[in-house]
Amino acid sequence: MSILVDENTTFIIQGITGREAVTMAREVLDYGSKLLGGVTPGRKGRDVHGVPVEDTVRAFTERERVDASVVSVPPAFAADAVNEAIEAGIKLIIVVTERIPRKQVAQFVEYAQQEGVRLIGPNCLGVISPGKSKVGGVGGAVDSARRAFVPGSIGVMSRSGGMTVEIANSLSEAGLGVSTAVSIGGDAIIGSTYAELMPLFDADEQTKGIAIYSEPGGRAEYELADYMAESGSKLPVVAFMAGRFMDEMPGMRFGHAGTIVEGKADTTAEKIANLEAIGISVAERIEDIPRLLKERIEG
Amino acid sequence: MRFYEYEAKQVLAGYGVALPQREFATTADAAAEATSKLGGPVVIKSQVLSGGRMKAGGVKFADTPEEARDHAAAILELTINGLEPAGVLVEEKRSVEQEYYAAVTYDGRAKRPLIIFSDMGGIDIEEVAEQYPDHLSRTHFSASRPFSDFTAKVAVASVGVTGRDLNQLTRIVAGLARLFLERDMTLAEINPIGKLDDGSIIALDCHLDMESEARNTHRALLQEIGVPDDDNRQARPPTQFEIDAANVDAADTRGVAGNLTQFDGNLGLIIGAGGGSLTLFDAVRAAGGSPANYCEIGGNPSVSKAAALTKLICEQPQVEKIAVMMNVVSNTRVDIVARGVIKGCIEAGFDPAEKIAIFRIPGSWEEEGFALLEKYGVEYVDRSVSMHEAAERAVAKMGA
Numbered sequence: 001m002s003i004l005v006d007e008n009t010t011f012i013i014q015g016i017t018g019r020e021a022v023t024m025a026r027e028v029l030d031y032g033s034k035l036l037g038g039v040t041p042g043r044k045g046r047d048v049h050g051v052p053v054e055d056t057v058r059a060f061t062e063r064e065r066v067d068a069s070v071v072s073v074p075p076a077f078a079a080d081a082v083n084e085a086i087e088a089g090i091k092l093i094i095v096v097t098e099r100i101p102r103k104q105v106a107q108f109v110e111y112a113q114q115e116g117v118r119l120i121g122p123n124c125l126g127v128i129s130p131g132k133s134k135v136g137g138v139g140g141a142v143d144s145a146r147r148a149f150v151p152g153s154i155g156v157m158s159r160s161g162g163m164t165v166e167i168a169n170s171l172s173e174a175g176l177g178v179s180t181a182v183s184i185g186g187d188a189i190i191g192s193t194y195a196e197l198m199p200l201f202d203a204d205e206q207t208k209g210i211a212i213y214s215e216p217g218g219r220a221e222y223e224l225a226d227y228m229a230e231s232g233s234k235l236p237v238v239a240f241m242a243g244r245f246m247d248e249m250p251g252m253r254f255g256h257a258g259t260i261v262e263g264k265a266d267t268t269a270e271k272i273a274n275l276e277a278i279g280i281s282v283a284e285r286i287e288d289i290p291r292l293l294k295e296r297i298e299g
Numbered sequence: 300m301r302f303y304e305y306e307a308k309q310v311l312a313g314y315g316v317a318l319p320q321r322e323f324a325t326t327a328d329a330a331a332e333a334t335s336k337l338g339g340p341v342v343i344k345s346q347v348l349s350g351g352r353m354k355a356g357g358v359k360f361a362d363t364p365e366e367a368r369d370h371a372a373a374i375l376e377l378t379i380n381g382l383e384p385a386g387v388l389v390e391e392k393r394s395v396e397q398e399y400y401a402a403v404t405y406d407g408r409a410k411r412p413l414i415i416f417s418d419m420g421g422i423d424i425e426e427v428a429e430q431y432p433d434h435l436s437r438t439h440f441s442a443s444r445p446f447s448d449f450t451a452k453v454a455v456a457s458v459g460v461t462g463r464d465l466n467q468l469t470r471i472v473a474g475l476a477r478l479f480l481e482r483d484m485t486l487a488e489i490n491p492i493g494k495l496d497d498g499s500i501i502a503l504d505c506h507l508d509m510e511s512e513a514r515n516t517h518r519a520l521l522q523e524i525g526v527p528d529d530d531n532r533q534a535r536p537p538t539q540f541e542i543d544a545a546n547v548d549a550a551d552t553r554g555v556a557g558n559l560t561q562f563d564g565n566l567g568l569i570i571g572a573g574g575g576s577l578t579l580f581d582a583v584r585a586a587g588g589s590p591a592n593y594c595e596i597g598g599n600p601s602v603s604k605a606a607a608l609t610k611l612i613c614e615q616p617q618v619e620k621i622a623v624m625m626n627v628v629s630n631t632r633v634d635i636v637a638r639g640v641i642k643g644c645i646e647a648g649f650d651p652a653e654k655i656a657i658f659r660i661p662g663s664w665e666e667e668g669f670a671l672l673e674k675y676g677v678e679y680v681d682r683s684v685s686m687h688e689a690a691e692r693a694v695a696k697m698g699a
Contacts, residue, residue: 020630023630075512099512100512101483101510101512101513101516102405102483102485102510103442103480103483103510103513106405106410106411106412106442106443107442107443109410110410110411110441110442110443111443113410125629137629137630138629139629140628140629140630140662140663141663143663144627144629144662144663145629148627158574159574160572160573160574160575160577160626161572161573161574161629162571162572162573162574162575162597162625162626162627162628162629163574163575163578163626165626165627165628165629166575166578166626166627166686169627169661169682170685173682173683186573186574188405188407188485189405189407189410190407193408213574215574215577218407218408219407219408220407220408222408223408240578242574242577242578242581243577243580243581244581244584245577245580245581245584246577252560254558254560254576254577254593255573255574255576255577255595256573256574257512258407259573259577263425264425284585285582285685285686285687286578286685286686286687287685287687287688
């Protein structure tokens with residue numbers, strides 16, 4: 001199994017003719033992912049690495065099954081692109097674009113919820129189920145992605161795209177491997193939080209443990225702690241918390257848009273205490289993540 | 300981007316919220332003049348982008364223009380939490396019978412905007428939430444639909460307010476919510492809202508934070524209230540080092556090499572990207588190191604961009620060595636960063652083998668990058684050495 005995406009997942013890239021999206025198209029095709037094509041208004045009839053470009057999302061959904069869309073357009077056009085994908089009936093939308101104003105994110109997240117659409121991001125690198133499908137830039141070129149993401153038993157959720165790869169790499173090197181890794185995005189409002197993705201991992205037979213990467217700011221870790229307490233989830237979870245230095249620097253923004261200490265609950269110290277209180281192990285170093293997971297899974 | 304109180308109140312006035320008579324002044328004489336004009340007792344408030352003004356002595360009362368001049372002179376000299384005031388706000392002093400609190404912000408958990416209202420204004424709202432939960436209401440609303448006044452009414456009525464007060468407060472809270480949505484704020488707060496002895500209710504303070512990403516959308520408003528385009532309202536004014544780094548980043552659109560924050564240590568950091576930088580900065584400190592800076596590189600910056608940032612960091616007199624470290628990268632080419640940092644180091648007049656304490660960037664084109672580092676005698680490690688181990692090795696070389 002795996003979650004969200006597998007070898008059968010068909011998808012398009014909105015904004016496919018952009019510089020980064022062209023690279024992403026090459027990478028996902030090389031990986032063997034089922035990329036159907038992409039959308040850039042006014043570029044119908046062209047192709048990108050052999051897949052067609054259309055003016056509209058409906059041009060694809062009217063002729064074939066489209067499971068997902070990766071939105072990689074400039075921030076000013078991102079909300080419109082997400083709305084178009086929802087309206088066309090696509091049920092998994094991965095928003096790569098960063099710097100989308102929060103109000104617009106709140107608006108399209110609300111629309112997605114109403115229509116039963118799973119939204120990942122914004123400000124993320126995508127989703128990868130190793131050996132099956134890579135949907136987004138996560139892991140980079142095919143050789144790098146295969147090296148860092150070996151198929152295995154650990155689900156990864158990370159607020160940082162880069163650290164998704166670093167953590168997956170440590171799990172792969174340690175022989176645990178990855179079932180599915182989700183770069184959930186670094187913004188203050190995101191489509192899917194840790195707690196919202198946990199039920200999918202809980203239901204996945206391949207997943208034996210969870211690694212999460214976290215940062216100061218927001219309440220997502222409390223939501224996860226509540227989920228773990230209420231659901232009776234049996235999956236061992238190991239968390240890594242970056243940005244400990246920020247506890248001493250309230251009001252300063254580092255890293256991602258959602259990473260800022262505005263109140264006591266936003267600090268890493270407070271979050272770590274909360275996670276540990278419900279039995280989530282907090283790793284001091286990245287290389288401790290596979291070690292702690294092994295202990296928890298075997299113990 | 301945070302607004303000064305005097306600016307925030309200009310914005311608030313546009314949403315039908317009643318405010319005290321007031322004048323903004325940048326000199327003690329102007330403050331005295333404003334006091335004569337307002338014609339009665341006044342309150343003089345430091346215009347500084349920080350909370351805790353009252354405690355720090357940044358708020359004082361005056362009955363006469365002379366007294367106002369003295370107070371303003373003192374407040375204009377007063378640094379609060381390391382921040383200089385932009386001026387003082389001189390306001391008519393009103394006698395307040397009851398204080399309320401209202402704020403609108405985003406709730407990342409509910410993924411919606413949220414109104415927080417309390418009939419215990421004027422004090423720390425987190426304290427109210429903990430100790431007097433019955434005196435605080437939380438009311439979510441949609442960012443997609445036009446704001447409807449009943450939502451504000453529910454927020455106010457939920458803490459037991461009724462009668463004429465309810466209707467007055469509903470107008471204020473509804474105005475604040477509309478301002479929040481229309482002006483792309485991430486926080487809009489009035490603390491306190493004051494009920495005066497004549498029964499009228501007005502906003503006594505106002506704190507607004509606008510989303511930086513939405514600044515261009517609201518350029519007309521910013522011009523109207525006098526915020527210059529290049530005023531970025533950081534928590535403290537940027538240092539020359541930070542300004543130079545921002546210029547390096549802006550000069551070349553390929554990739555990121557900037558977001559630099561100066562610290563007072565001796566180990567220069569070239570680290571990335573977002574989460575990687577946070578992790579590595581912690582790792583250096585955990586190893587006992589003292590960073591000269593935080594920064595972010597990523598998104599495959601050009602050789603010249605990586606070189607310019609490296610040169611800038613190497614040229615800082617406090618920087619003894621630099622450490623070049625990232626998480627396993629997806630789209631940044633290792634050889635390009637390697638070439639950039641070697642070039643920048645040499646351009647600053649240093650031997651890369653001496654100056655670069657460690658290079659740890661695993662990913663695409665790493666063989667080419669490592670070959671180049673080898674040639675210049677720079678210590679490098681691949682992904683078999685963790686981020687934390689790499690940071691420890693860099694710190695171990697300091698002071699050696």
